[in-house]
Amino acid sequence: MQFDVSVINVPAMQERLSHTVLVVDDNPVNPRLLTSILRGADYQVLTSGNAAETLRLIEKQVPDIILLDVMMPGMDGFSLCRKLKRDDKYVDIPVIFITSLSQQEDIVEGFNAGGNDYIVKPFNRQELLARVRNHLHLYDMLKENKRLIALSEDASRSKTEFLASMSHEIRTPLNSIIGMAEVLNGTKLTEEQRDFVRIFRTAGESLLAIINDILDLSKIEAGQTESENIDFHLPSLLSSVASILSVRATERNVDISITIHPDVPEGLRGDPTRLRQILINLVGNGVKFTENGSVKIFVEKDSEMKLLFSVKDTGIGIPADKQQLIFESFTQADSMTTRKYGGTGLGLTICQKLTKILGGEISLSSAPGEGSTFFFTYPLNPALTNVTPDNEETEPATQCELLKDAHILLVDDNEDNRNLLCLYLRNTPFTLETAENGRDAVELFKKTHFDIVFMDLEMPIMDGYEATRQFRKWEQTEKLVATPIVALTAHAFVRFKKKCMEAGCNDYLTKPVRRNTLIHCISRHLQMNAAPDQDAPETLPDKNDPTKVVLNHKIKKLIPRFLSNKREDTKQLLQSLEAEDFDSLSQQAHTIKGTSWMYGFKYLGDLCLELEQDAKAKNSKHANQLIETIRTHLENVTITYDDDLS
Amino acid sequence: MGQQTRIVLIDDDLDACELLKLQLEDENDISLTFSTNGDDAVPLIKKEQPDIAILDINMPGTHGVEIGAALAAEERTASIPVLYLSGMVTPEEVAALVNDEEKPSIISKGSPVEDLIAAIRSITSS
Structure with a gap:
């Protein structure tokens, strides 16, 4: 979005010292009187005798206020006012009609034409000056407001840009850290070394979780979160939450249990992704702040329209005076908590905003030493189709032997990333060729047949968008079947996704890419093309x-x-x-x-x-x-x- | 038999035209000419003098019903029967809309092609 700051950036003080008043009247006597009154009050005065002259004049010098006669030869004052108010450049300039037309309907027409005020002749000098002063004051405030809005939109845009690029910068090296840990873990290691690998992999993953939290929150705050409306199986969703957190829970000797009231339908329609995100946050919190205890998830009907989810832990609890505070960004019960338990303190803020987006509310009941229970409501919409339990995710990596061989092109300027993908694809039937930038990739693509292409987007010489466009163009001129192109980027923002799709990519993977995700993606696209x-x-x-x-x-x-x-x-x-x-x-x-x-x-x-x-x-x-x-x-x-x- | 039924189809979507050409010409006694440009409709139909004109109702720019009206107003095309294709309504809604079951004049794009063929047959047999 481009803002025309030149119009509104004029320093407000300078304006106020000397406002320009334009007087439009076909009778030369009236302007003379008005001019002397206005000059006496330190205003600069311009005059014009008809509509056409006025339009020419304001092209060159935009006045701060217009005093407008109604009855003029050619275009009358009402029509001129309408014309000005339709023009973005002049719409905000206050227009005061000064006329001898004193009928009620004339006055109403004046306001309907967009006039800001209406003075009937003969006028009182003091009243006229007061009205002019008032409208100029309002006009100044309006301009100042617009300037501030433009500034704040600018700031908000910079913040989002900053987050986008920060997330990109951090995710790229994280990709290598987590990926290398995975590769290393698959090699021959001593018990001690395996432990070291586990530590650096966990650290990498927590860092990624924190970045994801920050990104999530900024997306929610920027109003970019889009909610889904699809059918899902509630018991499967709850088990998946429990199973994701089971490792951490076992380590802390915490038992996770799920109870669903028989009234609650198994199939629901709504946003399973967001619901899962809320539950993972709440249950994850419960596990984090509990040792040797339990976290219980209950789901029951709150009313015909709503479900009530409760997540009850037997952990340290939250003092009453901190209970409202913890939903605010970057807040935990106290700074000691952060040091002892870690985390960004964004989880609950995200939960609160997400429940709101989904049409529910979140609350809690807690006392120190007695554990906490978080409650949230969620709209109850039964599924429209017959929903069956999700099967346990089949790991596509284990099905490698079932995969056909395929020739893959990876375009990425980062050597670490290229090596990582090579390692990921070791022991698979896939063969990989790599290119360091878009230009080399296009040359390679014209010479060799590839079954699938992974394309980094930001590269020197020629970026991934342009390379993708050139691939597509080549395929069209050569009448070739379109090769699946998967964009590979550290940007987690939806608009980048749109941009890749427009360039001609078929799919999108966000770095850091996990081995299973990559292999799953390849096999999905190859099956599709079979x-x-x-x-x-x-x-x-x-x-x-x-x-x-x-x-x-x-x-x-x-x-x-x-x-x-x-x-x-x-x-x-x-x-x-x-x-x-x-x-x-x-x-x-x-x-x-x-x-x-x-x-x-x-x-x-x-x-x-x-x-x-x-x-x-x-x-x-x-x-x-x-x-x-x-x-x-x-x-x-x-x-x-x-x-x-x- | 032996008599070919000649059809002109006007639909803005090329995929739709090619599908109907394939499906209708699969009935050996039908031949189909199409245009994806609503502006070509009247001249093309005037030139081809088909047995039936099939018009998509909702197209960008020209509306199928306007073409139908233009055909009716033109001496050389006024007697050519018109079948409208519509994506606006579901088969159920068309059934409710069209009273004359013998000679339906609107066919939903959601209906099976057999319905369209049946409609063509009912026009040519009368």
């Missing part, structure tokens, strides 16, 4: 799984182009949304919807229907999520043809 006729399904596709689509075999030859066109269309959706062009967004969603339905992509069509409605309602937040869902769907959709099934 020709459907090579992988005849062994079982009938699950009708409830929207990513599995069964199509008429007669239209098989149209499908690759349909999918690639719709992927392109998705980028346009995003562009329209970013330009807040809701009419185009609605039209584009409408078109994709109709075509998707015709092809038999029912779920895709339904998503676009929802998007079309969001566009009409100008609900950009939800629309943005939907576009993301559409994009992922287009990437993950697997197609079966009806003649394969028999």
Whole structure:
């Protein structure tokens, strides 16, 4: 966003010393009188005899206030005022009508035309000066306000930029620290060495957690958090929270238990990611401040509309006078706590803001020595589809032998990162080639076939965005199938993600990248690209799984182009949304919807229907999520043809 | 049989046009010409003199119903039957909208292609 600071940055004091008043009147007598009154009060005075002259004059010298006659030959005062008030440059300049028109409807029309005040002739000199002074005072305050707003938006922008670049700078070396620890842990080590590795790996991970907390909070504060609305299985979510924290809990001899009241439905609709984040924070806190005790999670119905979650620990407790304070940023019960227990003191602030975003409230009950119970409410929306328990995450790394071999290109200027990925891919069927910058990558890409590309974004000589664009251009001119390109960056901000997608990337991984995430990502993209006729399904596709689509075999030859066109269309959706062009967004969603339905992509069509409605309602937040869902769907959709099934 | 049914399709989405061309021409007695530009609709239909014109309703710029009205106003195209395709409504809503089940004039893009073929047949058989 660009601010026109030149207009508002004029020092306010200088303005106040000598304001300029423009008097517009076709009768030469009136301006003379007004001029002498105004000059007597130390104002600079300009005069103009008609609307056209006024418009020419203010181009050159913008007055601070305009005294405007109504009845003039050519354009009258009301019309001139309307014209000025429509122009961004002049809209704030106060306009006072001075006229002999004293009828009620004239006065009303004057205000309707945008006039700030209305004086009926003959006027009183003192009253006129008082009114002029008042309006100038208001105008000065308005200008000062605008200046301050611009300054604070500038500051807030710098803060966000700073956080973005700081997070980038810190994540890059962290990537090497955590990654190397993982690699080292996989080599032959003595018991003692293994312990050392564990310590530096844990330290790296805590550092990463702190950075993530800071980033989370700044995103929430900048209003950038977007909440999901999807179906999820509550018992699975709770077990995953308990299992994430189980190692820490065992170390501290803390028992984590989960109790869900039978009234609570298992399938819920909402934002599982944020809910998990809140629970991990609260349960994690409970574990942190408890030794040899328990942390109990209860879920019950608070009302027909809300669920009540309680997280009860038997830890050190919080004194009454600190209980409100702990929800504030960077605050713990006292500074001793920080030294003893660690942490940033951001966890509860994040929890409080997230519960609010999700439509709930957080509170606590605690006494020193008796433990604490955190309560929060969460809107109760039953799932729309049949939700089943999540399977324990299958570790894709263990399935390496099932993976096909693939040739991978990694573009990254950082040697440590290149080495790390090489190490990650050791003992896999994948072969890796590397390039140090975009230009080398483009040359390599034109000579060699790659199954997948990992692209760092910020590199010298040619950055990842430009390289990706050139890859895509080359593929188009050579009529090649699009290679999956995964952006690899330390930026955790959504807008970078959008920028990579626009450049032509298919996916996005945030550094530090873990080995399993990387391998999972490769296998996902390779499966997606596998020709459907090579992988005849062994079982009938699950009708409830929207990513599995069964199509008429007669239209098989149209499908690759349909999918690639719709992927392109998705980028346009995003562009329209970013330009807040809701009419185009609605039209584009409408078109994709109709075509998707015709092809038999029912779920895709339904998503676009929802998007079309969001566009009409100008609900950009939800629309943005939907576009993301559409994009992922287009990437993950697997197609079966009806003649394969028999 | 032996008589070809000639159709002109106007839809702004190329993928939609290619799909219908493939699906309808799979019925051996149908041939289809299409344009993705609503502005070409009237001249193209005038030139081709098809048995049926299929128009997408909601297109950027030109509205399918406007094209239909222009065809009706033009002497050489006035008698060409028009079928509208709409992404606006679901099959259920179309069913509620169209009273004349014998000769539906709006087909939802959400309906199976068989519905469209049936509608074409019902027009050509009358």
